[in-house]
Each structure stands twice: as structure tokens, then as C-alpha cells.
Amino acid sequence: MDSVKKTALFDVHEKLGGKIIDFAGWSLPVQYEGIVEEHEAVRNAAGIFDVSHMGEVEVKGKDAFAFVQNLVTNDVATLEDHQVLYGMMCYEDGGVVDDLLVYKFNQDFFYLVINASNINKDYAWMLEQSKGYDITLENMSSQVSEVAIQGPLAQEILQKVVDVNLDDIKFFYCNRNVTVAGAKCLVSRTGYTGEDGFEIYSENKDIVKIWEALMEVGKDMGLKPAGLGCRDTLRFEAALPLYGNELSKDITPLEAGLGFFVKLGKESFIGKEALVAQKEAGLPRKTVGFEMEKGIPRHGYDVVVDDKVVGMVTTGYFSPTLKKNIGLALVDASYAEMGGALGIQVRKKVLPATICSKRFYQKNYKK
Template sequence: MENLKKTFLYDSHLECKGEIVEFCGWALPIKYEGIIEEHEAVRNAAGIFDVSHMGEVDVIGKQAFDFVQNLVTNDVRTLEDNQVLYSMMCYPDGGVVDDLLIYKFSDEHFYLVINAANVEKDYQWMLDNKGDYEVELSNISSEVSEIAIQGPNAEKILQKLTEFDLKEIKFFHLNREVNIAGVKCLVSRTGYTGEDGFEIYTNNEDIKIIWDKLLEAGKDDGLKPAGLGARDTLRFEASLPLYGHEISQDISPLEAGLSFFVKLDTDDFIGKDALVKQKEEGLKRVLRGFEMIDRGIAREGFEVFAEEKKIGFVTTGYYSPTLKKNIGLALIDIEYADMGRELEIAIRNKHKKAKIINKRFYKKNYKK
């Protein structure tokens, strides 16, 4: 662990008896009490996550809007000030550079939140595509720490630490002037769990104050610290994609079923022509949800078969703590993708039966 990057909450994780693992070059907790316990806390009460490893890029300048609109697949014109948009950046061939959140402060100032695994790559991609746009790009990832508090009790708990009425922050909106436990923070009503909640951004030096105060404020409301393990099972149940799994350089947003976030009828953006062509010619493979019929958990990379033919692979597979079933997502040939079709998945060299189900495994409980 000596050579790994540590967030400013690393000692706090040790104090909470977190089990530390390597993740994207960071030393982060995979769990504290246990993945299932933490998962259920978020579904039923609340969980608090250290997500300081995420990346942040400031885009400032006269043509900030034009630059971002060209960079991403979604339509930035729909954003009002202090609103958040989910989108992807694509390569010219339609593969995904990364998915990200776009925070709009104004037409001349955007704040892009990117995945920890891709910070350097993404920032270089932005620089490479800056062209003649009148903008300044700043990778401020090392200056920002971030906590996510998620779950049905998230608002109640966080409200104890601020005089600001959190009900004013609607789903996928933000406020940059929220005072939490005496610390000025950017707070957005966003998250990666399928539950209501907030993401809190502030300076590195004050993040421990917020972490400690939240744990204290939430002790009677079921709040638990939660690690990377629960973060993954929660996002997976809510059918939220993970870069390198459901989307990647080799998997387009359309194949991943994310066409809602790809606006092909708007301005040009990098990768648009390839995605228009892919849509016109018809998809050859698609992402589908599945449930195991036979015993066994189908993990990432396991091969999927139909009629003794290999038709794809598993992108994510878990035991679902909420549904109490072994489920997964797989990218498969479209001719075998009908709902209810039985498939086989190679688990430990044995073909185990599964069937295709709706990939919206869990109904999201966002507060609009």
C-alpha cells in the first residue's frame, strides 16, 4: 500500500476498520462491516462513501459551452445554471472515452467529474481536442475531496449539519454555497446507487470534519460507512454503467443501451458520425440483463452461449442483496437478445442456464 495514493480520509477508514485494497492506484476501503450490510444500509437508511479519488476538471472561458457541447454526446443546451447532466465522451469511432457528470455553473464555466481510472487519459483527451476554442482547462482533481451520502435518510442526516434547506436542491441540481458543519461546500443531488442522496465537494483539509460530523449526525438514523464493494453492487442493481464493464473503448453507448444520453439530432460532437452510422445500420450486439436459473454467479468476462455458439460475455455479475438472486449484465449478439430467452454461461468450465430479464433490476428511488 506504500506506493498507492491515499485520500485525505485514509486514516478515517482505518479508524472505521475499513479493509483497504488497491483501486485505480488508490488505497481505498472495499468494505467495513461487510458488503451486504453496507448495501442494505444504503437501500434502507443511509451510507457514506469516500469518493475523493474521482477526477475534476474546470472548463472556463468565453467558449466553454461550445467546447463541452463538442466534447460530449448529450445536449448541453438543455442545462440551466446550477444543473447537472450525465453524458459520455466518445472517440471518433463511437467507442467511449469515459462517462462523466457535467456541472454547469454558467455558459463560461463548467465543472466535469470523471472516473478515477481515467483522469489522466480524459484530461489529455480534452487538451487534445481543445483546438481553437477560447477556454482554459484545469485538472483540479488533487485539490478536491468528495463524500457521497446516499439512501432514504440522506437528506435528514445531512440537514442536521446545515441551515441551507436541502429540499431546494432538486435531482441533478447543485448549490456551490452550502455551509456544512462550518465548511463551504459544493453540494449536488446526485449519486451512483439508485437512491436519493448528495455528493459533497470541498477542499482536502476540511473533508475529515464533514466525514466525522456526518457519522455522528447519522448514528441514530442507520448511517454506515460504505466501501467500494457496496458501491458496485448498488450501482449494478440500479443498472448504472461502469466504465470498463458496460461501456469502454470497444463498447459504444448505443450497444450499452444508453441512447437516451446520446443526442444524434443536436450539434456535432466527437463520434457523432460513427454513432449515426451504427444506428442506421442496426446494432449487432446489445447489453441485456440476465438471471441465473442454475446455481452459480456469472462474473465479469465469463462467456455466454446460445445453441452451443458463443454469443457474448458478462460485463458484471453478482448476487443481488436486494433481490436475493444471482443476476448480471451481458453484451450479446442481438439475434439472441429476446426477453425471456434461455442462455448458458460458462462458470468454472460448466455451462449453467440463465435467462434474459429486464436489466432495470431495481426501481430507482431518486427524489425529483
């Protein structure tokens, strides 16, 4: 794995016995103690994740607002300073370049957080779309480290090592001037697990002491290091999408069931015409939740009805929280009715599944 990139926390993961894998070109822990144990720690106490592989791009200049408003599907005009917005960047045909978080520092300064697997593609796309706008773009990804602390005790633990009252950082807001374990950081409260939690962005040189300080103050409160494995099971139970699964260049936000984050009423954004046309014509495919009595669904498995392939599983697991076999699938719209019967091709057998709500888990965010 010599050619694979390492975060500033790589030695910490090895010392903790993390099982290291190649994820999007990064050496990252898929688990430490075990996916289920780490999943349950986040649901019941707290977990800490190394998410330094995520990408960060600064947008500065007098046209920063106009550029970002045209770039993403959601309405950036609704943002206050230091508020955060979820949205997508789309191609002209409505397919998704990436999903991202938009941090508004002020009207002339935005911070975009993008997926690790898409950093180079996304930055090239942004540069191409920036022509004609009076802005500067800077890919900060290699200069920034990030940890996320998630779970019902996340605030209580983090509060022990910061110089601000975390009650003042509301859900989907941030503070750019927080001292965490002696280091100046950007702290936000968004989460990707269905639980309350915070993201801490710092310079690479400071992230180890931040991680170690959190682990020390949280050791008697159930805080555990958490890997990519439970990050996926947690976000999936909370019906949060993953690029490459629920979203891709071949799946529109509307097909993914994320129309709430697509503001077709705003003046313009890249891909708007295609998405308006798709909505008016009726969606050809829809994303549904399903559960199975037997068999564990996996990403890429075919969905079959009457010997006909009508879709595919985008994500599937045995849910550690619900103790059920559940999944999300993108299916032909005519087969997407709540309570409908589907078949999932699990190896050589087609096993029965029933369409259910995608809200597998009740999110526990602090508003």
C-alpha cells in the first residue's frame, strides 16, 4: 500500500490495532474492535472517526455567492453566515457530480466539503464552471485534517476540550474560531450517522493531539475509535446517501429520493432543466427501502420481479440497531409501491423482500 495516501492519524490507527484498507486511495481503518461494537458505541455513547480523507475547497471573491448558487442544487440564498447546507453538484443531464456540504462564512467566502473519491474530479469541475466569475478557488484538501465525534455523548465529551459553549453551535451551523485541545479549529455540527455530533477541521500538525485529547476525556464515557465499516452501517440506517451507491452520474437526485435538496424554483443551477423535465415527465426510477426475512442484501445485487430485473440494491446490510436485514434499492417506478413485493438475487437464489419506509432509524439530531 506504498502508493496509497495516509492521513496524519495513520500511526494512531495502527497503534490502536485498526484493520487498514485502501479506501478511495487512502489507508484508513475499516474497524478496530469490530463494526457492530463501534456502531453500538455511536448509537449509545460516542465514536470518533478519522475523516481527514474528505476534500475541502475554498471559494472566495465578490462572485462567490453567485458561483456557488449556480453550482449546487439547493438554495444558498437561505444561508446565514456560519450556516451549513447539504446539496449536490449536477451535470447538465441531471446526473450527480457529487454531493457536498456548503459552509457559508460570508457572502464572499464559502467552504465546500466533498467526497474523498471525487476530489480531483470535483475540483476540475468547479474550475471549469468558474469561468466568468470573479472568484478564486483553492483546493485545501491536503492541508486539512478532520475528525468527527458522533453520538449522544459527543457534546459532553467535546465540551471538555474546547473554549466555547457548544450549545451555541446549532445543527448545521459552524464556528471557525474554536480552540480544541489548544489548536485553532473549525467546528461544525452536521453528522453522517443519524446521531448528534461534531466535525473538527484542523491543520494536519494538530490532529493527533486533538484525537488523543478526545480519547482521554472520553475514555470513561464509552467513547470508541470507529472505522469506515460502522460509518456505512450508521449512515445507511439513517437513510443518508453515499455517492457511488445512492447517487452517481447515472442517478439523479430526484431518483435518489433527495428532491428536498433540489430547489427547482430557484432561478438557475447546472442541471436544472434536465431535472425539471424529469419531474414533469414522471420519474422512471425511484429509491425504495426494503426488508427481508432471510438473506442479507448487498450493493449491486439485482432486484427481480417475475423473472425480470427491475432494479438493483444500492446499499444493504444486517442492521445492528434494528436486528433486521434491510436495504435501499433503485427500482423501476412501477414497482416502487409501499408494501410491494420484490425479489433480491442473493447469489443463486431470489429471496423475497417487502418495500418499507426508508426511515429505518429515527434520527437523533439536536436542533
